[in-house]
Amino acid sequence: MYSEQFQKSLKAVEAARDANTVLEPRRMTADEKDALLAKYHPDYKKEEFENLLIGPNKGEPVPKELAAVLQAHSKIKAGDVDLNAPDYDVDVLIIGGGGAGCSAAIEADEAGAKVMIATKLRMGDANTMMAEGGIQAADKENDSPAIHFVDAYGGGHFAAKKELLKKLVCDAPDCIQWLNDLGVEFDKDENGTMITTHGGGTSRKRMHAAKDYSGAEIMRTLRDEVLNREIPVIDFTAALEIILDDKGNAAGAVLMNLETGELYVAKAKTVILATGGAGRMHY
Numbered sequence: 425m426y427s428e429q430f431q432k433s434l435k436a437v438e439a440a441r442d443a444n445t446v447l448e449p450r451r452m453t454a455d456e457k458d459a460l461l462a463k464y465h466p467d468y469k470k471e472e473f474e475n476l477l478i479g480p481n482k483g484e485p486v487p488k489e490l491a492a493v494l495q496a497h498s499k500i501k502a503g504d505v506d507l508n509a510p511d512y513d514v515d516v517l518i519i520g521g522g523g524a525g526c527s528a529a530i531e532a533d534e535a536g537a538k539v540m541i542a543t544k545l546r547m548g549d550a551n552t553m554m555a556e557g558g559i560q561a562a563d564k565e566n567d568s569p570a571i572h573f574v575d576a577y578g579g580g581h582f583a584a585k586k587e588l589l590k591k592l593v594c595d596a597p598d599c600i601q602w603l604n605d606l607g608v609e610f611d612k613d614e615n616g617t618m619i620t621t622h623g624g625g626t627s628r629k630r631m632h633a634a635k636d637y638s639g640a641e642i643m644r645t646l647r648d649e650v651l652n653r654e655i656p657v658i659d660f661t662a663a664l665e666i667i668l669d670d671k672g673n674a675a676g677a678v679l680m681n682l683e684t685g686e687l688y689v690a691k692a693k694t695v696i697l698a699t700g701g702a703g704r705m706h707y
């Protein structure tokens with residue numbers, strides 16, 4: 425049974441339906457959009473941000489909640505673990521079992537390295553699984569990484585780090601091919617040519633999708649490949665701290681089994697952080 429307040433709201437929607445159906449909303453001007461964002465969007469509220477005091481991003485403004493997490497005291501003390509008796513000793517430790525982590529694991533394994541993945545939930549319990557629209561890559565004749573760059577740079581209000589964006593647009597065609605070769609069932613026409621469509625802000629059709637479950641299809645393929653290669657995956661285990669060597673380089677991580685609370689030391693020559701983004705919803 426809906427609450428009285430909700431029923432009132434439903435009635436208001438019903439009463440306005442006929443008028444709203446024929447309504448053609450006017451497009452807002454750029455200034456109107458900016459004013460709306462400034463009033464309501466949390467990223468536009470300067471008082472919700474503070475500059476980081478430590479770490480590689482020192483000086484950069486981040487939401488206060490993120491600053492509190494990044495600058496908090498560690499959950500563990502030095503005496504809780506013995507760094508001289510590692511539980512795992514590998515060439516490459518990958519933290520995070522989403523699309524990026526699994527791809528890195530496959531490539532490192534391909535190169536002959538001893539690899540392991542530690543991930544907070546299960547492999548594939550990740551944002552990658554939920555992506556649906558598709559991935560952009562400039563791989564058609566009327567397109568190029570340079571045009572992709574211009575679209576994405578403008579679409580991102582010129583805030584992107586240019587060297588990262590350059591890498592993204594230049595690598596994208598090869599990445600699509602790599603996923604395709606692994607077995608991702610991208611949408612194709614009857615000749616086997618990839619179908620590409622428009623995405624937000626694209627001046628060319630460069631979106632590659634697998635129906636409306638692109639991320640799930642990519643994750644299915646990557647997970648299969650990790651399993652087929654018998655790459656060890658430590659599930660339900662979160663990295664709490666990165667261990668540094670005497671030169672300050674990453675040399676492993678302290679991991680926690682989230683079911684038992686046990687701590688493990690993983691020693692590694694290379695650590696790859698593939699833990700995804702930091703969504704405001706989670707703060």
Ligand SMILES: Cc1cc2nc3c(=O)[nH]c(=O)nc-3n(C[C@H](O)[C@H](O)[C@H](O)COP(=O)(O)OP(=O)(O)OC[C@H]3O[C@@H](n4cnc5c(N)ncnc54)[C@H](O)[C@@H]3O)c2cc1C
Nearest residue numbers: 520522523524544550551552555556557558662663699700
């Ligand atoms: C609903 C939705 C729709 C989307 N649609 C699209 C789309 O159409 N096209 C597109 O290009 N992008 C889309 N995205 C964005 C895209 O899915 C992500 O950018 C991408 O999947 C990120 O991949 P990742 O491997 O870096 O991170 P994730 O897939 O998030 O994987 C991170 C992994 O790290 C693990 N982890 C986190 N912290 C720790 C820790 N401390 N220790 C151990 N493990 C940890 C997590 O559990 C997770 O398994 C969408 C995202 C969402 C949520």
